[in-house]
Amino acid sequence: xxxxxxxxxxxxxxxxxCGCGSMGYNIIEELLKETDSILxxxxxxxxxxxxxxxxxxxxxxxxxxxxxxxDLPVPEVVxxxxxxxxxxxxxxxxxxxxxxxxxxxxxxxxxxxxxxxTASGADVVLYPQEVVAKSAVxxxxxxxxxxxxxxxYDLLGSWEGxxxxxxxxxxxxxxxxxxxxxxxxxxxxxxGALVTRILYDGNIGHxxxxxxxNLLDITMxxxxxxVLADCDHLALVxxxxxxxxxxxxxxxxxxxxxxxxxxxxxxxxxxxxxxIRPGMGATASIMTQYLQELxxxxxxxxxxxxxxxxxxxxxxxxxxxxxxxxxxxxxxxxLTDRDIxxxxxxxxxxxxxxxxxxNAIKGREVFSGxxxxxxxxxxxxDAVPQAADILINLEGVNTAVVYxxxxxxxxxxxxxxxxxxxxxxxxxxxxxGMGEAGGHANxxxxxxxxxxxxxxxxxxxxxELVIDPILTKIRRIVGLExxxxxxx
Numbered sequence: 014x015x016x017x018x019x020x021x022x023x024x025x026x027x028x029x030x031c032g033c034g035s036m037g038y039n040i041i042e043e044l045l046k047e048t049d050s051i052l053x054x055x056x057x058x059x060x061x062x063x064x065x066x067x068x069x070x071x072x073x074x075x076x077x078x079x080x081x082x083x084d085l086p087v088p089e090v091v092x093x094x095x096x097x098x099x100x101x102x103x104x105x106x107x108x109x110x111x112x113x114x115x116x117x118x119x120x121x122x123x124x125x126x127x128x129x130x131t132a133s134g135a136d137v138v139l140y141p142q143e144v145v146a147k148s149a150v151x152x153x154x155x156x157x158x159x160x161x162x163x164x165x166y167d168l169l170g171s172w173e174g175x176x177x178x179x180x181x182x183x184x185x186x187x188x189x190x191x192x193x194x195x196x197x198x199x200x201x202x203x204x205g206a207l208v209t210r211i212l213y214d215g216n217i218g219h220x221x222x223x224x225x226x227n228l229l230d231i232t233m234x235x236x237x238x239x240v241l242a243d244c245d246h247l248a249l250v251x252x253x254x255x256x257x258x259x260x261x262x263x264x265x266x267x268x269x270x271x272x273x274x275x276x277x278x279x280x281x282x283x284x285x286x287x288x289i290r291p292g293m294g295a296t297a298s299i300m301t302q303y304l305q306e307l308x309x310x311x312x313x314x315x316x317x318x319x320x321x322x323x324x325x326x327x328x329x330x331x332x333x334x335x336x337x338x339x340x341x342x343x344x345x346x347x348l349t350d351r352d353i354x355x356x357x358x359x360x361x362x363x364x365x366x367x368x369x370x371x372n373a374i375k376g377r378e379v380f381s382g383x384x385x386x387x388x389x390x391x392x393x394x395d396a397v398p399q400a401a402d403i404l405i406n407l408e409g410v411n412t413a414v415v416y417x418x419x420x421x422x423x424x425x426x427x428x429x430x431x432x433x434x435x436x437x438x439x440x441x442x443x444x445x446g447m448g449e450a451g452g453h454a455n456x457x458x459x460x461x462x463x464x465x466x467x468x469x470x471x472x473x474x475x476x477e478l479v480i481d482p483i484l485t486k487i488r489r490i491v492g493l494e495x496x497x498x499x500x501x
Contacts, residue, residue, distance in 0.1 A: 026050050029090070030092045031055075031074075032093065052085065055074070055076075057073075082107050101120060119138050162306035162307050163306070176245070177210050177248070179212045179248065179261060180251065183394060186222060187297050190322035198300075211233045212235070214259065224356065250300075251271075252272055253270065253279060269285065273292075294327040295325075297318075297326065316348035320342055320349050324342070382412065383491060386404065387480070388416070397424055400415045412429045412436060413427065423463065427457045427459075429454065440487075444461070
């Protein structure tokens with residue numbers, strides 16, 4: 014360590030190590046890969062002698078003494094690493110007083126000393142038990158993710174014929190991009206022996222979603238009994254069970270389920286592969302992790318779709334986002350087609366969408382921060398969540414509920430900023446026994462098929478028969494029964 018300044022000199026040094034037990038020794042071994050400008054202080058004479066025998070620059074010092082830093086070169090970085098909390102605290106205070114420009118990393122021996130070291134000036138405090146715990150959890154998650162991805166890959170590799178990948182009803186970019194990624198994995202696993210067909214029901218009504226499908230030239234097929242009969246295997250993406258926001262019968266046999274929504278009470282024991290992670294911001298994030306773990310090259314088309322899927326489902330990385338979602342987005346970004354992304358995010362707005370937004374704004378009623386509005390009859394059901402996204406931003410509105418009627422369903426879309434309620438659970442309770450409902454704390458949706466009301470001829474009659482009682486139930490659940498209405 015010839016470059017190190019000698020004790021008593023007025024020079025400078027890169028690293029000062031105070032306390033050289035097993036942790037200190039391992040840190041020194043790592044630092045030596047960068048430089049040998051290292052000076053070690055330790056109170057144990059035998060340890061210092063051993064370090065000198067190994068050609069390390071080391072001196073004996075009582076780390077609790079007031080003169081512990083006297084006659085030393087000025088360090089850029091100081092590590093305080095003994096297992097004595099009093100000694101560590103004394104050194105941290107001494108370093109903060111004598112070398113205020115140095116970076117200071119200290120070891121804590123318990124949670125209390127961790128706070129004290131931080132308060133005394135340590136830039137970084139290492140609590141070994143916490144570091145080990147986080148590292149262990151990180152590694153087991155990586156191991157689990159790798160095994161899950163490999164299980165999916167091996168399952169797909171064992172198949173031949175046709176795989177039908179079922180996106181959810183009125184599929185959004187998260188659902189469609191996840192289907193594309195699963196198709197890419199299947200192609201890699203089988204060399205093309207397994208044919209993949211992306212299936213959906215409903216409509217792709219939102220202008221951004223239509224632009225997404227058209228610009229990326231994504232091939233999708235409407236679900237029919239004939240198409241399903243051609244499929245040897247079925248997979249669900251962004252949907253938690255057969256018949257839950259998709260056109261499959263509840264008893265349909267599916268082989269794969271991948272989703273980021275809660276499964277509820279649906280039995281999946283007969284499904285070959287299930288990966289449901291409610292903690293993730295998007296199913297596209299799960300699919301990106303598979304591609305990473307399997308080291309499958311990600312084409313520009315799939316990368317662009319997945320990044321947009323994550324962005325759309327997390328509302329531009331502002332909703333239900335996790336560090337993992339951001340990591341996967343960062344991985345995908347360099348692989349995407351930026352021009353297509355820009356075009357998808359700047360589509361033309363249809364006249365009907367504008368009319369629906371106008372009706373939603375004009376017909377709004379507000380009760381103590383809860384907004385309700387009926388947009389009436391519409392063909393493009395995606396205009397309803399668009400209206401909810403806009404109305405939640407009105408001043409004085411904490412929860413927005415927008416509803417309307419299509420040819421097939423009564424539909425509700427809700428947005429929420431009130432931390433006291435979980436809007437997904439509110440709709441689940443309000444629609445119990447009627448259609449499908451659910452979602453997250455800050456966004457949710459519900460739909461009631463009109464075939465429940467085949468005896469009703471006029472859609473307007475359904476407002477009194479169905480919507481008004483449901484609104485009354487929602488108001489009761491959130492505690493609005495006695496609140497007075499006011500305008501916003």
